[in-house]
Amino acid sequence: MKARRALVLAAAIALFWSLLPSPTIAQDTPGPAGRGVGTPGPGRGRGARGPSKPTPRGADGHVILGAPAGQTGFWGGGGSIVGKRGSSLPTNPEVSDVPFQPWAKALYETRLKVGDKDDPHARCLPPGGPRQFQTPNGFEFIEQPERKRITIIFGGGPRSWRFIYLDGRPLPKLDDPDLIPTYFGYSTGRWEGDTLVVESTGYNEKFWFHRGGLPHTDALHLTERFSRPDYDTLKYEVTVDDPKAYTKPWTGGFTVPWTYTNWDGSPGGEIHEYLCQDNERDYSRLR
Amino acid sequence: MSAIIHVSGSRMQRELVKMRTVTGMRRGPLWSALTIAIGMLIAIVTLDAQEGHPLVGTWHGTWGPNATERHDVTLVLEFDGKAITGIMNPGLDSVRFDRITLEPSTWSVHFEATPKQAAGRAAPIVIDARIEDVTNRRRSLTGTWTQGATKGDFKASRDD
Numbered sequence: 001m002k003a004r005r006a007l008v009l010a011a012a013i014a015l016f017w018s019l020l021p022s023p024t025i026a027q028d029t030p031g032p033a034g035r036g037v038g039t040p041g042p043g044r045g046r047g048a049r050g051p052s053k054p055t056p057r058g059a060d061g062h063v064i065l066g067a068p069a070g071q072t073g074f075w076g077g078g079g080s081i082v083g084k085r086g087s088s089l090p091t092n093p094e095v096s097d098v099p100f101q102p103w104a105k106a107l108y109e110t111r112l113k114v115g116d117k118d119d120p121h122a123r124c125l126p127p128g129g130p131r132q133f134q135t136p137n138g139f140e141f142i143e144q145p146e147r148k149r150i151t152i153i154f155g156g157g158p159r160s161w162r163f164i165y166l167d168g169r170p171l172p173k174l175d176d177p178d179l180i181p182t183y184f185g186y187s188t189g190r191w192e193g194d195t196l197v198v199e200s201t202g203y204n205e206k207f208w209f210h211r212g213g214l215p216h217t218d219a220l221h222l223t224e225r226f227s228r229p230d231y232d233t234l235k236y237e238v239t240v241d242d243p244k245a246y247t248k249p250w251t252g253g254f255t256v257p258w259t260y261t262n263w264d265g266s267p268g269g270e271i272h273e274y275l276c277q278d279n280e281r282d283y284s285r286l287r
Numbered sequence: 288m289s290a291i292i293h294v295s296g297s298r299m300q301r302e303l304v305k306m307r308t309v310t311g312m313r314r315g316p317l318w319s320a321l322t323i324a325i326g327m328l329i330a331i332v333t334l335d336a337q338e339g340h341p342l343v344g345t346w347h348g349t350w351g352p353n354a355t356e357r358h359d360v361t362l363v364l365e366f367d368g369k370a371i372t373g374i375m376n377p378g379l380d381s382v383r384f385d386r387i388t389l390e391p392s393t394w395s396v397h398f399e400a401t402p403k404q405a406a407g408r409a410a411p412i413v414i415d416a417r418i419e420d421v422t423n424r425r426r427s428l429t430g431t432w433t434q435g436a437t438k439g440d441f442k443a444s445r446d447d
Binding site for chain 2: 101102103105106107110111114117118120125205206207208213215216217218219243244245
């Protein structure tokens, strides 16, 4: 009898817990915005719900990576650039195929073993590289043709943003003594057909560029390819070139779903206000 | 200031040598003060959290034969993708390491250096240490320090 009561109580607690809104304390815990991902919206649907709408395009025919005029929505969180699970690309390398330098392999394995306690993102530092698209609470592309740049704003982490310049400016040289390395690096982009190709360099070493802690150094050079095969899907592919951490360049990626709803599942598709620092509760316990 | 902050230790050393050559400055109080100040600056400006190669950065610590006789030591280490290089105690009497090797499977580090003294070469320094808490931005190096017949323990922390 007691055992049955305990079972019922446990089931009730589990059910209650599952119905609670997602916690917002951990930066890598899927946040509320993730709940809207895949929720049917206007024109939304896959499989039994019907096909996605076609890729949106501007008047000049270029692919729109954000919400078209008069519409809302944003991109949810992405998968991993290693392994083939979930939304990761089937062409991804497995971890065992990543061409680590010996120190980088050992450090990555140690980080996996230790867990995320030393992850700078757990202290609300910005995540550069692919990590920025793995963070819960979504992201949005804002085209600014008058300034020849695309701004990406992030709903998760410390609520940061990134510029991709389309004005043909060169990337900074890594041996430039005046270069100030940054979390998001310096990015220049160009369109190759329907794909936005972005080259970035000038990263600092204060963050993990991928969830789990794939190591990188200040020599990191990323080539990112953004495409939108249909309205509801962003395909992200990145080539990692960091000769100090990897013996040769390697490529991985994932897809990201379009989000039509607000964080609470209501129609809208707006990134809500979320600040990592406001919800961070671990710092006092981290040394 | 922000531009200065990212000047690496080795570059600072090169600039120091160049300045000394150009100005013809000889060792003296002014020169000593300048080098000490720049040495301190090197130690301070490289205090960035560093998540890349676990040895890169500035390490502060002590070594000595016992708990009461301790010697301060500062290491500034770099990695170019192939070799780990670095200097000890940046400043007038800095010593460049002859060899630094890392064994990632155990996080063991081996340092060799040959200090120069006015009267000739001093006994080589050999440090054998292990990186503790390698994923932490405030990781540390602990091990042994051997210089000629003198042996002691060594401990240094990487500041963030």
